[in-house]
Amino acid sequence: MYICICKSVTDHQIRKAVFEDRVSSMRELRRCLGACDQCGKCATDAHAILRSSISERTEMEQACMEAAA
Structure with a gap:
């Protein structure tokens, strides 16, 4: 779903940025x-x-940390 219409940013892109690019702030x-x-x-x-x-x-x-321990 599009979240930011102005920049065509989707919820998937935001999630991907958090998981792959380690984004953690606005x-x-x-x-x-x-x-x-x-x-x-x-x-x-x-x-x-x-x-x-x-x-x-x-x-x-x-x-993952608990599984590795």
Whole structure:
């Protein structure tokens, strides 16, 4: 689903940036994808996806660390 219409950024792209590019803030998201830097109407939704993706990434990393121990 498109989150930032101005820059054509999707929720999938945001999740991918969190997992693959290690994006962990709105500032990094803007720098990486250009999202939320024009009209700003998408910022709330983009931030929610960013937060949930970071939580998922953290949980996965913890599970991997526990499995390796």
